[in-house]
Amino acid sequence: MKIQVLGSGCTTCEKLFELTKKAVLELGLDIEVEYIADVQKIVTMGLMQSPVLLINDKPVMVGFSSNLEKIKNLINHHNVSENTEL
């Protein structure tokens, strides 16, 4: 599973990056969260809000949220569906 935070380099985007790393840690997953500061990439994906949480290159959350449980749920959901596919 690939987890990325796509942002415009602002402080809110970095906050989401930290929060996502925390979520991964608390879920006990061995995944490196990547932070990409590239506004054009956000726009090319068709989005206009930043930051964006990407799992396997798909946007799962658009815009900032400080809700750690929500982020954990999103990651968990994808983690489970990935494992059942295998």
Add this chain to the structure above:
Amino acid sequence: MNTFYLVQSLADYLTYTVFNIDPKTILASSVNFFIFDTIKIFILLSVIIFVVSIVRSYLPPEKIRAILSRKNKYLGNILASLLGIITPFCSCSAIPLFLGFIQAGVPLGTTFSFLVASPMINEVALVLLLGLFGWKIALIYIVSGLIISILSGIVIGNLKLENLVEPFVYENSIDGNIDLPSMSKKERIIYALDYTKDIFKKVWIYILIGVGFGALIHGYVPADFLAQYAGKDKWYAVPLAVLIGIPLYSNAAGVVPLVSALTEKGVSIGTTLAFMMSITALSLPEFMILKKVMKIKLIFIFSGIVGVGIIFTGYFFNLIL
């Protein structure tokens, strides 16, 4: 205001019974004012931001763009300004919004209508205006804000300033169709609650400080104290207020209570409105961010047009109210 009868009773009870302050003193009036205003604003803030967030979950910027890219000039400016009301403006999203609009073929003038309305008519400022000035002033603020953003966008569109946008912006174009992560009703409610909580965390301290300062002034500074400096008859009050407003953005939540206190002490209402609009619509940090996608000349033209609109609004309401 009967709506807040219970809050007033609570403020009275706390001031006169719990804190045991003599109702005839200035201190009592200040404390009472502080408790009543803070609770009232916190209630308004929770309700209004929650409702706006629910609406926004159905109309994110990506959907707004799809609506705007198909509209003709004037209708586009009107819709862009209206839709700007429900979209929060954060420095994080200014650039993606601008690029996303332009690259999907939304005209420059329409994009500017949105860029003016979105920060100027924001829900935090509205809640505070509603709570501290009443619904009439809040409505005047919304309507004049809409007129300014619609007209600024039309003027910028007619000036054909596309050459003042950084060339790289036009190098990419996108079709603007996107499948956003879908949301259930429950998820929308969670989103709105989260958003309301996040805003609260950000602004509560400014509101306490602002209302606190206002409460102090309320009790201890004579009414009309400021009329001699910034009353209706002072021609320079409006442009001066606009200039002072430009560098003040981040503390809009604290500035409105302060502004309300100033009005109470003699600053005229048109000047107050112009000050508020300048704080929200013209902000130095926003200009710095926009510099990445447009030439400084365009930022000057844009802020000049909006500034003139705001000054006109200020004089107009000083004249008729």
